[in-house]
Amino acid sequence: MAGVKEELAKKAEQCKEEKSRNLNETEEQDDTGEAxxxxxxxxxxxxxxxxxxxSTINERGxxxxxxxxxxxxxRLLxxxxxxFGWKRTHQMIDGNLYCTVEIWDREKQQWIGKQDVGTASYSEK
Incomplete structure (x- = not known):
């Protein structure tokens, strides 16, 4: 499995470099890291x-x-x-647990949030 992680890391680095090139072509970052x-x-x-x-092993792989x-x-947030620039809250709606993640928008001086609900995973008991 270590080889898979290394390959994923290599692909992620390639994507990061491409994203960085695109950012440099279109926007400049200030000294806070904010574009x-x-x-x-x-x-x-x-x-x-x-x-x-x-997940599974069979004769095909x-x-x-x-x-x-x-x-x-x-950690990423x-x-x-x-x-202190983000927060999350949880809310039970109709038996489902919803998670709301909010980011502080300095320009608008308000929290901007997105909410989502997951489904139970049965891949691992």
């Missing part, structure tokens, strides 16, 4: 932040599950927005 126009560039996940588990957990998201 012109208020856009925060968020880095791609590193290989060590991606969990890898075998194997199937891998690649995923990240909420702690990886939290802390890096980009600082621990």
């Amino acid at each position: 012109a126009g208020g856009c925060f560039p968020i880095r791609l996940l590193r290989a060590e932040e991606i969990e890898c588990r075998i 194997l199937s891998l599950l690649l995923f990240k957990d909420a702690r990886a998201d939290q 802390d890096e980009v927005f600082t621990p």
Whole structure:
């Protein structure tokens, strides 16, 4: 599995370099790391932040599950927005747990949020 993570890291680095070239061509960053126009560039996940588990093995090969957990998201949000520049809340609606993540918009002086709900995963008991 280490080889898979290394290959994913290599592809992620290639994507990061391409994104960086595109950013440099279109927008300049200020000294806070914030791009012109208020856009925060968020880095791609590193290989060590991606969990890898075998889902199934059969005569044709194997199937891998690649995923990240909420702690990886939290570390990334802390890096980009600082621990005080974002927040998350949870709300139970009709028996489903919704998560809302909000980012502080300095320009608008208000929280901007997105809400989503997941579904139960049965891939691992």
